[in-house]
Amino acid sequence: MNHSAVASKAASTNSMLQVSGLNVYYGESHILRNVDLSVPEGEMVCLIGRNGVGKTTLLKAVVGLLPSQSGTIAFAGKPVTDISPDARARLGIGYVPQGREIIPRVTVKENLLLGLEASQGSGKGKQSIPEEIFTLFPVLKSMLSRMGGDLSGGQQQQLAIARALMGRPQLLVLDEPTEGIQPSIVMEIEAAIRRIIETTGVSVLLVEQHLHFVRQADQYYAMQKGGIVASGSTSELSQEVIQRFLAV
Amino acid sequence: MTAETSIGTVGRKRQRRQTLLMEGVAVVVIALLLIFAMPALLSGFRLNLLGRFLALAIVALGIDLIWGYTGLLSLGHGIFFALGGYALAMHLQLRTAEGLPDFFTLYGVEELPWFWQPFHSFPFAVVAVILVPSLVAGLFGYLVFRNRIRGVYFSILTQAALLVFFNFFNGQQELINGTNGLKTDTTEIFGVTVGSSQGQLVFYVLTVPLLIATYALCRWLTSGRFGRLLIALRDDESRVRFSGYNPTAFKTLVFAVSGGIAGVGGALYTVQSGIISPAAMEIAFSIEMVIWVAVGGRATLIGGILGALVVNFAKTFLSDQYPEVWLFFLGALFLLVVTILPEGVLGWLRSQGVKQMLGKSKKVSTYSSLEQNPEEERERENTEN
Amino acid sequence: MLLLQSVFNGISVSSVLLIAALGLAIIFGLMGVINLAHGEFIMLGAYATFAVQSGFKAVLGESGLSLYIIFALPVAFIVTALVGLALERSVIRFLYGRPLDTLLATWGFSLILRQFVRSVDWSLFIGIAVFCLLFFGGLAILRRRLDGQQTRKGANTILLLLSLGIAIVTRVLLGQTDATALTKPWFSARNVDVTAPNWLQGGVPIGSFQFPFARLFIIALTIVCVVATYWFLQRSRWGLRIRAVTQNRSMSACLGIPTRKVDALTFALGSGLAGIAGCAITLLGSVGPNIGQNYIVDTFMVVVVGGVGNLVGTIVAALAIGTLTYLIGSGMFALLLTPVEALNPLADFFTFFATTSMAKVMVFALIIAFLQFRPSGIFPPKGRTAES
């Protein structure tokens, strides 16, 4: 349960993402306080905690949307603290934000093609959408010409994940992918994510509140008041931790 | 606690009174210098220049009031400037002519148009100098603010209004002599020819107290609760609204006041330059007014005055010596003020002072924060690094 | 016949307005930048056309003149796009999110451009080239050599002053030589003459009326520009990027879209369209340093009335404003109303406004009235973004 011990252990293994001593302010409010976190290669790490404890802020700092006052972020061994979000995306960080952030007045197909921006080098030539995407999310195939903003929440979520996959990321950052979505689709999304991990070996950093999804992860970090307060393997995730950091 | 605060209040009041007194003394000294020393030191030509620039400084105060304090960038103050100038010039025209002013006969107008009639009266003309621009500004402001048109939309609309007034005045030869405008120099008023050196001295001397009066008015408007509300409107209009104030009324009033001030400046400028014409409503002139304030420093009042004087003297000097360079210089001034010196000279000096005292720079944002999307801003900052 | 003529004239007036406003609509609508230098970009396009024409005259003689306009269009586009790009990179990019500051900065730039075309000669050109070489070269070297914000900022300032100083000295020294080739202004303050190619002079006679080729050409050009812009934004890869960035900047960045490049490109595109507009208006009038000023307010009105960031709105607004101005200004309204006895007072009213100046007054009043009930234009931006 000693989270710093876990962190140091993680650092010693081959980590895809290594966050150390991160401090982030939003205006003057101190949102993240000395956050250490590590995502080992090929593993799925889940960040838990109630609304407003700074999980989303942490993810935004990781993808580069928020600047950090101090601390470092390393991706695949390379420091990325000072580079712009688009450069981080091209390095291989795929981001599925909270609220999906589908570009609304752009078609589904175009939204998917935008995902290709992150995969460098594939600039020229006819852009096409690989068939795997439709195997994962069959619903998208029939929607290609619809406007992104017209999809339902669940469809948007699937689109957002598919879009992130288009860039063939090494790290997938998912912010509450099941939030506000019908239970049946939640299952589909979870299954898809599991399959993605199995087939591509991508590392995942996930913010989630649905418990049984949390349990699918390899490791968890619990946040409260902008800091990591507990971490460990999800197999050891106790009711006490859940009650303290998640329940109402 | 009550004892403590009341002592605090008294101390604060005393301090405030003291600074106010110091300021008053400084202003009087400067005024006396301007009125008595300058005419002795400067040639008539230079004095006339100074007088006109002081008149422009009055306009700058009006701009500072709405832009620096209230956050409304008007690109149409030439309208109010010109209206003030026309009001006075119309009176002076009627003073010379036995019957009709000369130009009317040129266009075959035989009867004085109705709106000229009241300008026979001097008191009416003086009141009109302030009131006509105020009313026009107030009406325009009301129509625009009522719809919550602000920021750049407001600026664009004021510019369009300027163009319309320019066209109107330019086009109505029979009514106000079109492009030629109205001359004032040869008129006699109270036994003095306006254009004579004696007359010019009188107007110069008149400009100084009026500038000070305007300054005092602006100080009064911007210092009390009203002034704080203007700043609040600038910083966060929506918060003001949720506090129960109606922003439209306040903005309309302050725009009208600013228009009236521009009118006074316009009238004083007119008698000292001898002519008012639609050229005063050219787009470039109104934008130049803004740069005076920006150079001096927004929301400082004094900055506006200094800016008007400095920029205009620079203009006179540069366009004398290197006419080609002037536009380059002015253009560069705009770029410089916006990118490197956004707080103007005075604001820069102040922030440097504060920096030394507190060890960190004080950022004065004179724009409504609502115009910016904070997230976008942050992302920009981030990507620029 | 009268109706056909009115419609044609209304459309042709509108098309000039639209082609001039198109670039502005893109820059303002997609980037939130108030580009008061837009008129000067139009002017640059016109001067580029003049330069191309002179080049053709010099190389091919008079016979080459018939085709110059075909070449002038891309040249005008590229020249103004490059100038726009330079402006965006050097100034505008620091001012995003501060629309009023962009307004002042672009006005400053427009003053410089206006004086530039008046006084540009080889010595000035060389001076500017020297400055660019020193400053940007130095910047590139510094970026590699120096670390640390503080030292870099200081070094930048010194570099700026140094290169500026050297450039000015160069210019002054060159200016004092007797070589007139160096000091002869390229354009001077005078208007320059751009003559339409033969095939654009004259027109198609229909009845007693003649549709001028130049007008038809501009209408066609406007349609081509609108369609091309639409195609570029809707179908091309960069267009997709631009749309994505304007709709959701931060998410676009997270997808790997280089937002800074997209900004620069959008600005360059808008400026380039102004260049094409400049090329077009050489067919209608003379070319001088101040022509841009004729368009700036009208085009802004088009954008404001059309609603920000909306191509269709811009088109409708240009049509409405252009046609109205024409109908009122030409006295057509008055003419149409006169036969009806009851409407005579109204006809008198419109007759009063039946000059170009007064038509502007009237149209502006209508715009203010219009904004009373549609404050965000014909097609307001939808949803939450509309609020503050």
Add this chain to the structure above:
Amino acid sequence: MSEKILETKNLTVNFDGFKALNQLNFSMDVGELRVVIGANGAGKTTFLDAITGKVQPTQGKALFQGKDLRGLSEHGIALGGIGRKFQTPRVYLNLTVRENLDLACNRHKNVFSTLFGRSSSSERRTVAGLLETIDLVAKAELSAELLSHGEKQRLEIGMLVAQSPELLLVDEPVAGLTDEETASVAELLLALAESHSIMVIEHDMEFVRQIARQVTVLHEGAVLCEGSMEEVQNDPRVIEVYLGEPPERDRELPSVG
């Protein structure tokens, strides 16, 4: 049955096809301190927007002390007695703390009394008292931009109170605050609840526990459930929304809490 201070009937707000509020029925008694919680996107902020006139409801209506709020302007509603605190503190950065309070405190908010009127002694007393309440006496003459985040939050609450509204709407008052700051805000709100009706939107559960008496849970633009903290915590629907698990699989949960 006590008098209702706020009531909404079938309140619906439609953004571009997206129903931010969906047939929301809500009511609150005079003198109540109500906490509204809900997951992100549950429509909490839109709810406040609809009450304060920032957005107009597509359907339904909001009643304040029995009066329909439809069609009233924001400042009209504010004058009518509803004060609102925003999520991120919105105070006037270029004014001092005292000036901030003084502006809000002004009883006569038309142009001319603002221009010519001076703060009355009762207003000055109110300001002094409020400075005490929000614990900013020492910083009264500092410009608000020099305050810390927590101080700004307190100042904004103070400004709200200075308006002397009947109803205070407080949006996420402790976001980004330290524990001590959170505690002081909680104290402040509890003190204010003595004399005001307050609706707080928050998702810091520690904080909610500290202040909550009656809790409303919003979900997808409608009320999911309402009750005491205890009741809400144990409501299976709430657990599902918050934990994403059918309650039967976590039957043991409540016993641990």
Add this chain to the structure above:
Amino acid sequence: MLYGSAGLGTSLLLKACAGNESANTAQSQGNSQTQQAASSSGSGDTIKVGILHSLTGTMAISETTLVDAEKLAIKQINEAGGVLGKQIEPIVEDGASDWPTFAEKASKLIEQNNVATVFGCWTSASRKAVLPVFESKNHMLWYPVQYEGQECSKNVFYTGAAPNQQIQPAVNWMLENEGKQFYLIGSDYVFPRTANTIVKQQLQAKGGEVVGEDYIPLGSTEVTPLITKIRAALPNGGVIFNTLNGDSNAAFFKQLQGAGLGPDKYPVMSSSIAEVEVKQIGAEYLQGHYAAWNYFMTVDNPKNQQWVDAFKAEYGEDRLTNDPMESAYNMVYLWKQSAEKAGIAENLEKVRSAAYGQTLQKAPQGKVTMNPNHHASQLVRIGRVREDGLFEIVNATDSTVEPEPWNEFVPATQGYACNWSDSNKGEKYKVKGT
């Protein structure tokens, strides 16, 4: 003085000294006016003159050509020994196309630089703006551009055409040769308005007819409504009388041609289009249309050839000359002759009196005489634009036409005249017998 002009011949030197001496005596005897002016420039070995035109802004396009012409004249005079043996030192000020700036710079030239006279202005508005300055300081302005008349200031010499030297002959000629129906168009300012007032009265008196009158804003290029109106109102063979100025002209002619209305249908008589403007608009648009001036570049006499060559040598082969430039050139010589006749350049009263009757026998346009009404007698010519952009002179008066500043066709000024050589007459007096 002696050291300054070492290169000049002895005779010149002597003459110069004599001139200087006489200036000194004049100064000692002179009235206050003289002292004021003389104290300034009398001491040096140069005579300062002001040149006041727009070097920047809208009007720079036209006005810089006048500066060129005036500087050329000054240079030639200086090379020939100067005025009264003194070199002329021009001080150029920029009016920046802004009327108050003109007034400001005029004061500056008079008060700061103590110039002996000022050459300047183009637009009537700028002249009206500086007029009070010159009147209140009793100074002297030379104004080179044709204008609307209805003015006769003691402090201004007008060397451009008065309406009866340009507009009236133009209307007469069109009436006799092209058509009876006139459509009047102009930029919206004082010159076109006044000119058209005169034209209307004139046509009424001579059996012509005005079928329409229209104005567009100065500098506007949207002329479609104008062309629509002309087409609607003007029958074939009608005449367009054009007083448009500046950028509008280019737009007007380009679009007129585009609308299929060539000179065969509606010939246009323009009052503000000279060689320079034709070049800027493009000769193909203007070919066959008319203009009326006192001078055209194509005037065939040796003096003109000499001048054009000198001008091209100074400023470049591609440069053109035109009427306002010629007037500007002439007025410098007229001033020089006046000053020499007065014997002192600084005594403005004397120079003014000396100016009456001064004649340039060999001005580029022919003979030019300054009248006591401060306007110049000049020849009047009608030109038609040729393919090369110059004018074919289709009509010219045999002898100079006397200027009438107060127009006989405007009721308010009918029968009035101006004579500054007679203290009883002055600015405006009723001519007996009318």
